[in-house]
Amino acid sequence: MSLLTLLPFIVLIGAMFLMTRSAKKKQQEAIEMRNQMQPGSGVRTIGGMYATVKEVNEDTVLLDAGPGVDLMFAKNAIGAVLSDDEYNRIVHGIEHDLRSDADVVPDDASSLTGTDESSDAAVSDDKPVDFGKKDAADEQADAKADEQPKKTDGGSEAK
Numbered sequence: 001m002s003l004l005t006l007l008p009f010i011v012l013i014g015a016m017f018l019m020t021r022s023a024k025k026k027q028q029e030a031i032e033m034r035n036q037m038q039p040g041s042g043v044r045t046i047g048g049m050y051a052t053v054k055e056v057n058e059d060t061v062l063l064d065a066g067p068g069v070d071l072m073f074a075k076n077a078i079g080a081v082l083s084d085d086e087y088n089r090i091v092h093g094i095e096h097d098l099r100s101d102a103d104v105v106p107d108d109a110s111s112l113t114g115t116d117e118s119s120d121a122a123v124s125d126d127k128p129v130d131f132g133k134k135d136a137a138d139e140q141a142d143a144k145a146d147e148q149p150k151k152t153d154g155g156s157e158a159k
Contacts, residue, residue, distance in 0.1 A: 034075050037061065042087025046079040050091050 037043065041053050043063065051063035054070060061078060063071045088094040 033081050034078050037075075037078065037081055042082040042084065042091070043078050044080045044082060045073060045077050047077070048079075050082075050087065052087075 037053050037056050039053050039055060042050065043053055043061075044050050045063075049065065051065040051071065053061060054064045055062035059075055061073050061075055063073055065071050082090070
């Protein structure tokens with residue numbers, strides 16, 4: 001056999017080696033992350049549940065999911081160990097990186113309009129406000145349009 005015939009097989013074996021190597025590397029990182037769990041740290045399971053670690057054993061982890069709710073999980077079921085800031089942001093909605101100089105959005109629109117007594121006086125001029133009502137001239141034009149003969153579709157009168 002020539003080298004040219006074996007080249008596709010060599011490339012295929014090399015690609016498979018590189019893929020398994022990266023998968024093993026990710027697996028080692030996951031094992032290392034799970035070994036770094038300590039009681040009190042926040043975790044996310046592979047099912048998407050957030051809890052705090054209560055106890056770490058050889059193959060299992062005891063999680064505190066809420067008041068009086070303790071759950072036993074396999075270590076492999078832990079998807080991520082979260083930092084304290086990230087856990088508090090997700091679970092409790094607490095933001096630690098708020099800046100005091102950032103724009104604050106108010107809860108109501110009253111502070112956005114900037115209404116004063118002087119601006120209220122300017123609005124209360126004796127100008128009529130249009131609420132979509134029709135004038136008498138508009139009503140007469142509509143009545144004349146209704147009086148005009150309507151076209152038929154060729155019923156019994158069209159003989």
